[in-house]
Amino acid sequence: xxxxxxxxxxxxxxxxxxxxxxxxxxxxxxxxxxxxxxxxxxxxxxxxxxxxxxxxxxxxxxxxxxxxxxxxxxxxxxxxxxxxxxxxxxxxxxxxxxxxxxxxxxxxxxxxxxxxxxxxxxxxxxxxxxxxxxxxxxxxxxxxxxxxxxxxxxxxxxxxxxxxxxxxxxxxxxxxxxxxxxxxxxxxxxxxxxxxxxxxxxxxxxxxxxxxxxxxxxxxxxxxxxxxxxxxxxxxxxxxxxxxxxxxxxxxxxxxxxxxxxxxxxxxxxxxxxxxxxxxxxxxxxxxxxxxxxxxxxxxxxxxxxxxxxxxxxxxxxxxxxxxxxxxxxxxxxxxxxxxxxxxxxxxxxxxxxxxxxxxxxxxxxxxxxxxxxxxxxxxxxxxx
Ligand code: BGC
Numbered sequence: 162x163x164x165x166x167x168x169x170x171x172x173x174x175x176x177x178x179x180x181x182x183x184x185x186x187x188x189x190x191x192x193x194x195x196x197x198x199x200x201x202x203x204x205x206x207x208x209x210x211x212x213x214x215x216x217x218x219x220x221x222x223x224x225x226x227x228x229x230x231x232x233x234x235x236x237x238x239x240x241x242x243x244x245x246x247x248x249x250x251x252x253x254x255x256x257x258x259x260x261x262x263x264x265x266x267x268x269x270x271x272x273x274x275x276x277x278x279x280x281x282x283x284x285x286x287x288x289x290x291x292x293x294x295x296x297x298x299x300x301x302x303x304x305x306x307x308x309x310x311x312x313x314x315x316x317x318x319x320x321x322x323x324x325x326x327x328x329x330x331x332x333x334x335x336x337x338x339x340x341x342x343x344x345x346x347x348x349x350x351x352x353x354x355x356x357x358x359x360x361x362x363x364x365x366x367x368x369x370x371x372x373x374x375x376x377x378x379x380x381x382x383x384x385x386x387x388x389x390x391x392x393x394x395x396x397x398x399x400x401x402x403x404x405x406x407x408x409x410x411x412x413x414x415x416x417x418x419x420x421x422x423x424x425x426x427x428x429x430x431x432x433x434x435x436x437x438x439x440x441x442x443x444x445x446x447x448x449x450x451x452x453x454x455x456x457x458x459x460x461x462x463x464x465x466x467x468x469x470x471x472x473x474x475x476x477x478x479x480x481x482x483x484x485x486x487x488x489x490x491x492x493x494x495x496x497x498x499x500x501x502x503x504x505x506x507x508x509x510x511x512x513x514x515x516x517x518x519x520x521x522x523x524x525x526x527x528x529x530x531x532x533x534x535x536x537x538x539x540x541x542x543x544x545x546x
Pocket of ligand 1: 259261403508
């Protein structure tokens with residue numbers, strides 16, 4: 162643990178107004194999380210809601226390092242993969258294999274084919290950090306940034322506002338991008354992400370959050386018994402490098418049919434070319450149509466042993482379901498070795514490679530526009546059947 166000098170900066174106790182001080186309080190605390198190899202000091206924010214749910218977030222990469230939510234008996238356990246120490250996140254070994262545990266992703270979540278796109282008659286070249294493609298903003302993406310952070314409390318909700326200016330041309334992307342992302346832990350056990358950005362030049366933007374969940378408790382077995390529902394009757398099939406072909410394909414009769422809750426393990430090893438390309442699930446699903454400025458149901462994940470249920474809602478048109486296929490035991494976090502399929506990600510997003518796919522919803526942000534999206538992960542439980 163690098164957190165040797167825990168400093169209480171803020172203890173924003175909900176006032177004694179609710180029940181003479183006996184009621185649990187919402188709270189935000191800041192502690193030191195260490196210093197990056199470049200010499201920047203990094204903080205860890207511990208958010209607690211009145212039910213005792215806690216989320217730890219560092220301003221290094223906007224990474225969620227832990228999230229403790231109750232099971233059906235009220236036992237709190239950590240349901241995200243991550244590390245106790247900043248040194249692991251900044252190590253060369255981690256950065257070169259980058260699984261993006263818990264990280265804020267930008268400028269462009271997911272892949273751009275061969276790191277190239279054209280816009281307004283110009284061709285732009287990005288880093289091909291996931292050969293032959295560009296992935297998650299490159300090796301100096303938003304997951305590597307030390308964000309400015311402002312903790313806040315509004316009633317029973319607590320959170321952190323993260324802000325960052327990505328300089329004009331950074332990583333090959335046009336325009337200066339001013340980004341603000343707010344993480345909020347609410348009293349009804351939801352974690353909300355509000356993403357905002359403006360630009361000085363037309364540029365692709367696709368921000369997301371890359372937490373890996375295991376509702377059994379951190380890294381405790383695989384996610385194959387988790388029952389998944391995705392509110393999508395189509396997905397975007399990919400080529401062997403995981404770039405969408407452009408087709409929106411029906412999930413009907415395929416291992417991609419999660420329209421009804423289905424154990425992830427049922428189809429993950431199916432004899433299917435798309436499953437083979439992903440090494441399991443690593444695909445974008447086309448969410449059922451609804452106006453894009455309202456939250457739509459994206460997915461539900463249920464873990465039958467503990468009763469934990471996670472419901473994902475978003476304004477985004479897509480969600481990447483990644484079943485942790487590339488985890489291979491190389492990393493140990495919080496006492497657990499993270500082996501294949503021990504965590505799953507549900508990354509709300511615009512579709513992969515949209516800058517090269519004229520028929521996909523556009524990801525181009527223009528100087529007179531504001532990028533504004535919202536995603537909420539809500540935690541609850543169900544009784545045993
Ligand atoms: C991608 C995977 C990738 C993982 C970690 C996911 O969003 O779809 O292919 O391995 O991120 O980088």
